[in-house]
Amino acid sequence: MGLLRKLTVVGVPIAGYLIVDQQLSQIYPNIPVEKLPLNTSIKKYLxxxxxxxxxxxxxxxxxxxxxxxxxxxxxxxxxxxxQSLVKENADVDDNSTWQSQTITQSTGWRGKYRDTLLWWQWNNKKNVVSNFEKLASWGYPWRMMNGGYHELYIEPTDKDKTFDVYFTCAHEYNDLKDGKVIPEWVQNLHRFYGRMILHLATK
Incomplete structure (x- = not known):
């Protein structure tokens, strides 16, 4: 494969991602925690x-x-x-890379809203987190999250049959007082993932 073709194969998908990411970021800006609806469950875990x-x-x-x-x-x-995150319990077998569980499902007073909080975590037997923390202790600039939360919160607007849908992604880390997390570009990929889910799951 020639150099030009290699650059094209690599560059076109990256350029496409950057364009779509920019568009989604404009359509779905990141909402500060203090501006989330009062009844969202994620606030309890922050x-x-x-x-x-x-x-x-x-x-x-x-x-x-x-x-x-x-x-x-x-x-x-x-x-x-x-779908793989929506589970009643967090049972996991040795071959699974991660485990998940639905930890909150509420409807609010008289069914006014719908709130679902999904939890996930790397399988400790796979040593995903511990391996990265060992590298971080040797000077590696990043660490891996333990897991995190996804929250779906839906509430009606003043317009009939129209609803505001909030989708939250949050990552939990061990507090080793070093401030190390995943790289910023990986965080951006997770934000892209969250925006894409919101965009596609509500069509």
Missing amino acids: KPNENKYIAYCDTFKKTVEADSIDKLNEQFLSYRAL
């Missing part, structure tokens, strides 16, 4: 706990027309990128 902390929390919003809030909620959670 405070440091047992030497662990949420290093960053990204939330994106889309206003959607739907027949009902329940249909919209079901449509979103059945999207293929989230």
Whole structure:
């Protein structure tokens, strides 16, 4: 394969990603935590706990027309990128790279909103986190998250059959007082992932 062809094979997908990412970032800007709806569950998990902390929390919003809030909620959670996270328990076998669980599902007063909090974590037996933390202790500039949360929050707007959909992604780390997390470009990939899920799961 010639050099020009190699550059094309590598460059075209990257350029396409950058263009789509820029467009999605404009459509779905990152919403600060303090501007999230009052009843979102993720706020309870943002405070440091047992030497662990949420290093960053990204939330994106889309206003959607739907027949009902329940249909919209079901449509979103059945999207293929989230199906593997929606589980009643966190049982995991030795071959799984990670485990997940649905830890919160609420409907609010008189069913006013729908709130689902999904938790996931790397399988400790795979040593994903510990290997990166060993590298970080030797001077490697980044560390791997333990896992994190995805939250789907839906509430009605003032317009009939129109709803605001919030999708949140947050990563939890061991607090080793070094400030090391995944690289910024990898964080951007996760934000792209969150925006893309919100965009596609609500179509």
